[in-house]
Amino acid sequence: MDNEMTLTFVAISENESLARMAITSFVAQLDPTIDELSEFKTIVSEAVSNAIIHGYDEDGKGIVTVHAVRDGDVISVAVKDNGKGIFDVKRAMEPLFTSKAEMERSGMGFTIMESFADDLQVESEPNVGTVVTFSKKFYSVKMPQIS
Amino acid sequence: MDNEMTLTFVAISENESLARMAITSFVAQLDPTIDELSEFKTIVSEAVSNAIIHGYDEDGKGIVTVHAVRDGDVISVAVKDNGKGIFDVKRAMEPLFTSKAEMERSGMGFTIMESFADDLQVESEPNVGTVVTFSKKFYSVKMPQIS
Amino acid sequence: MNYEMDMHLNDIAVIRLYGELDHHEAEKIRSQISKTILQGNLNTIIWNLERLNFMDSSGIGLILGRMRELSAVNGQTIILNPSNTMKKIFQFSGLASYMMDGTEADAILHARGIVNG
Amino acid sequence: MNYEMDMHLNDIAVIRLYGELDHHEAEKIRSQISKTILQGNLNTIIWNLERLNFMDSSGIGLILGRMRELSAVNGQTIILNPSNTMKKIFQFSGLASYMMDGTEADAILHARGIVNG
């Protein structure tokens, strides 16, 4: 374990950018390419938005946790909520499936997360909550300079 | 309480910028002026650097916690470590006092924090740890637009 | 985030997005953009993403929602200059055929059916 | 963060700091800068902070440390174009008299004792 951070915040949509900023700073230590960084930010943004919107209906009370670990050139992240959970995870992960079409959700969140992450797991229990974990290896890694 | 976040990370100096980025994003919601934001970032940077350098001797293991709450136009922050603590807080807070002159620390950290914060408290116990709490009111506040 | 909207002859709107587009920001700008669309004689939206630094699937929702509003008038959509990551997101979502790279002038000519070369 | 160092006639170094200067970054650049100072016939350092976006008290340590290295040759220091917040930090630390606003050319003239006006 080379570095580790945990960020928790209440479920308001303004905190989506907070989560992206923190993770951007954490990943910056690996000197990612622009594309690597923006794919990584996208995964986090999708998972965090889901926790806020679907997990907690943006209630401003529920707590979202983003935990990140760096091991060499691999970063692993878990995004967790104690919200309403997912009844049928398999169905939720299908492209275009959304339970909030009226909010103009596209149902593409999980598809995008799976495409951009090296591996992605979703664990969820109704009325208990959801954890999305994933990792991503960074290829264009400059090791931190020690001078 | 309008918003709340907690960031924890291990005691390595790279995480000083992580803490600043997260707090910048949290404060951005109040649309601060450039000067308000940079003073705020400075306070956080001083307190977090102290926790990493003095609290834990940059051991990469100790955990630093930054907790921030927004209430209207006031943001309150607590920076906490469970590190070696401060024997004589009054003396530590004197301008130019530093226990790490060999690292080119200036001993101005607490003076700067006190000058930039609206109020600042330091609680510390040797071998238990240190908590620095402060708050700051933001004057040029645009309320978040609801459209 | 910010956006600018320019009208061209009342039928084409160029919308320039700046900054980061996520769920929070999409919610903030959606109704304003939607209002303009429903008022005029609009039949084309050109989304210029050149200065957009970040977009997640909320961007898909925003663009698809406006496509739906334009469908009544058989309108068209052009997604101009998305980043590499955005290109992938549009591809996954079946919007690949709406993307193009070029200037706003190119996109306007393209929308009017005047294609160079 | 990054920095650039320009030498003027071997006795004046202009150091331009970019990005954010904190404890972590100060540790990274200190020894490199220090090496250059101790090698040459340097007697003046001009710290150009115009493009530095952030600095905490680590900047004080970095500048005071180099002042100490220059003191053997009775050298001088100019802190050029600090931000409002940095100005306050330098004031608290007793470095107010080293600050000036202007171009690098102004600062070099000032260092050589040729003051305009």
Ligand SMILES: Nc1ncnc2c1ncn2[C@@H]1O[C@H](COP(=O)(O)OP(=O)(O)O)[C@@H](O)[C@H]1O
């Ligand atoms: N954290 C979560 N808590 C509860 N339900 C979730 C969560 N994440 C996803 N879901 C469910 O899975 C569905 C699909 O998610 P996703 O693919 O991201 O699409 P979208 O967010 O656009 O609806 C959501 O509509 C929701 O019903």
Ligand SMILES: Nc1ncnc2c1ncn2[C@@H]1O[C@H](COP(=O)(O)OP(=O)(O)O)[C@@H](O)[C@H]1O
């Ligand atoms: N979190 C902490 N844990 C232990 N000691 C601390 C902590 N913060 C400050 N100190 C002590 O207080 C002194 C003064 O701190 P400060 O004014 O920030 O100056 P500096 O960091 O430049 O030494 C430090 O040198 C250190 O001895």
